[in-house]
Amino acid sequence: MSALIKSSLARKVVMALSGLFLVFFLGQHFVINLTSVIAPDLFNSWSHFMGYNPLVQYLLQPILIAGVVIHFVMGFVLELQNRAARGAVKYASYKGSANASWISRNMLISGAVILAFLGLHFYDFWLPEMAYKYLESNPEDATRYHEETVHKFEPFWRTIIYVISFVLLALHLLHGFASSFQTMGVNNKYSAAIKTFTKVYAIAIPAGFIFIALYHHFNQITH
Amino acid sequence: MGILDSKVPAGPLADKWTDYKNHIELVNPANKRNIDIIVVGTGLAGGAAAATLAELGYNVKTFCYQDSPRRAHSIAAQGGINAAKNYQGDGDSNYRLFYDTVKGGDYRSREANVYRLAEVSGNIIDQCVAQGVPFAREYGGLLDNRSFGGVLVSRTFYAKGQTGQQLLLGAYSAMNRQINRGKIQSHNRHEMMDLVKIDGKARGIIARNLVTGEIERHSAHAVVLATGGYGNVFFLSTNAMGSNVMAAWRAHRRGAFMANPCFTQIHPTCIPVSGDHQSKLTLMSESLRNDGRIWVPARLEDAQAIREGKLKPTQLAEAERDYYLERRYPAFGNLVPRDVASRAAKERCDAGFGVNKTGEAVYLDFAAAIERYGNEKALTSGIKNADKNTVTKLGKDIVEAKYGNLFQMYEKIVDENPYETPMMIYPAVHYTMGGLWVDYNLQTTVEGCYAAGEANFSDHGANRLGASALMQGLADGYFVLPYTIGDYLSNDIRTGEISTESPEFESAENEVKERIQKLISSKGEHSVDYYHKKLGKIMWNQCGMSRNAKDLQNAIDEISALRTDFWANVKVPGTADGLNQELEKAGRVADFLELGELFAKDALTRNESCGGHFREEYQTPEGEALRDDENFKFVSAWEYKGEPKDAVLHKEELVYENIELKTRSYK
């Protein structure tokens, strides 16, 4: 087992598994967010549940944060190793576009943008929430979430940042989601179907988020 | 018999090897640990020998000029490997493989060696399968066979078009296992520069580290040379660019006799030469002759029109084509042995029927095979009254499955689609049957110096049959040498480690250094390639597919003059104390310039036609080779005496007790 932990393949598995976990979380996040458009009350109650259920708060939330941190740290470590593996002298001419997609070659860029976005996202939602619950010890209010959320999308700049980040997220997922199956050793007759599914997912979910952001933004302007 | 003792054991042919093995001396496992063996060359013969010797417990050092043993030129063999398994139930047997090989070699090989080869051939396949060599299989999961030239059974095992690579990787993997165990030290990017003899016995080599330029001494109790053939004496051949005769020639200069140097195989199906810049020739596997039909236009004016680009081969009707092999040799047709097919192609081209710009190419056509396979597939797929397009499509798929990689290779090189238009092919130098003379033990005339694989002469006579080179290389390496060398080494169990600090090592090293110094300091006018190409032209034009006394004498004179010019005017840039590819080439070409002359001398001495050696003076009225068994049923073994012209001929009379000598007929 110790060999496994030290090996390059193990690091890859960690990348794949944490990635898959985040992909799963993303789907769940999307479903809740979607209710903010179609059923504000449901959105409020689900948000309240997520915010106050001890299992979510004390078990799932730390796992999620750990997942993000691991995925990011490991990605960075792998990237450093990969750069070192080329050696001291780099190619004078390297035509990566001839044999691999831009997306697959630049997961670090899309990943970094997503990470920066997460910073903003935490600043927007998570920090105020933590402050509300734990620092200021405000009382529970199961009806506040929808309005707060919608309000965030009022400034144009924030909406644009969200949209751009979701585009990068889509790119990240377009390679990463399918890639994690390959890393897990899945490459068989179902691979084509898996690839199609991951592509649809990688585009549909971020597109959905974009829709929600734009929906709330433009709804407030017209009001 | 002279001074040559073949040491063929007595007794009935079929029992010789078994009896012999039962009675030779063995070395006990504890003593093997104290015995060192050097193996030069890591192709099928060398790689296999190194692995097996190391498994037995000897300390093995391997040497190869490539960066990895896996790249030895055995890797380029495409078609397959013969074995008398009789899996097809078509009447094959050890005897038949033996018989076909001796007959294919035009009765100039040694019976006992060939029979042994046939006897162990089946083991090779067992061995390789056990190692994980991915041979082609049928749907039932059993091994598939194909047919090769000069035989009437299907006994060739294959791995698509890269049998050589798969077998070599098998041997390489066996080597790797021993390298991992520390039993083989592999010295890659090293070249053997000389053989070191102490008290008449081979006791080591001088090698040059090709990266650092360092001259190194390596000692051992025995030295195995498995360094391949010398086809590159022709400059253009199907050999790898680095293939050379240096190791064998250095051994020759130290007393190992060179046998039948003029026996060279010109392979009939190679991609024709396209221009002066050409550096090597590419083979199209003989397996293509299973399905391809060889032809030239029947009329001279059509051939002319094709050469000028006014006519396409596909425009010629069946009646306007001359399937000359099928016409001349109805029994074997397109599957006659290589020497016969090559000469027939040359005959047609010399008569003006050649089909490429230079007039030196014939067609190899798959249209008939595509149609035949297509119809068959249509039938088995239940397609009734399939139209021509469907049949062609189905047929192409099958041909692609069989030869796809070869067709692709052809298209890349020639820029023509061989599915649509016939391939153009022409003979090219491919293999050398001649090599170091060895006895039944594969020992050369230098005690303790062995030669295996293409580097020796023993099994293929004057012409090698297709798919037999891989068989011989592995047979020598896996199954013959590891036994026979033990008999010799059993006398060495008390010798102890051989010191490299002896005067013999000292003087050999100095000679090597002097020679290198001479080459590197000769800042003449012409590059090494200039001389190599000139030598190649002389060889091809005067010692090639057909030879005559006048040309051969000319060749001897011209090569001798060229050699003098080389030493006076060659230009080798750079220094000797680092990597210098020109210096490497210079040393190799210097040896080719000696071997080439001996080659011509040997051909001039052999006043008969046999196998690949065709002397224009000795032919039947139909233009077939005319052998002279009364006067030339012997192996020519040349002893080095300074200049090649002074070499002394020794004859090993060939004894045929089990085969009746006949005129080889494939008609």
Added chain:
Amino acid sequence: MKLNLKIWRQQDAKSKGKMTDYAISGVEGDMSFLEMLDVLNEQLINKGDEPVVFDHDCREGICGSCSLMINGEPHGPDRMVTTCQLHMRKFSDGDTIVIEPFRAKAFPVIKDLMVDRSSFDRIQQAGGYVSVNTSGNTQDANSIPIEKDNADDAFYAAACIGCGACVAACKNASAMLFTSAKVSQYALLPQGQVEATERVQNMVRQMDLEGFGNCTNTGACEIECPKGISLENIARLNREYYSANLKG
């Protein structure tokens, strides 16, 4: 045609190298890329310069010696070929061609365009074999029938020529395609099963030790592989590795 060549020149492993410009004329479409370099070298020798050093041997696409990075792609712009099979008809008059050695920490430059790929040998030595003695006393070759599909897939994996184009192309200089091809060959055959656990562990360990990068599934290796080795092999290597480690 006339060409401008930019070629990496480096005296030896320790020296610093640099790109050097050469103009060459009289190049014909029928020439292979290496024959074009032969012409250049002949010119250099005649001028009294040192010729460009590059690895090459069989010149028919099977030995895996040739190893050039041509205009940013291993073995040049053509697909399913090695450099020796790349023909000059793929280029046009006046083109500039950048020629560099394969670059990887695990492939140090020896001189000019020649690199040391012995790291590949060491990966194979770590376990790329079946531990069967070469005595010939094995069972009959036909005693184990092997499903044709598996035999064919094993062959396709074994077709790897060890040239290193996968490493050169990969942005991470990863050797996963090479290693996986060898592991796959044995994983697909019954002969390879006995040692499967150790083999994959040892070969991956050696691969990591050599300093190759990690696979990020960009697929560049598969595209550039002259023998068309498939990414499926990498997935198979992953599976073999996990199951080997889970077994213990």
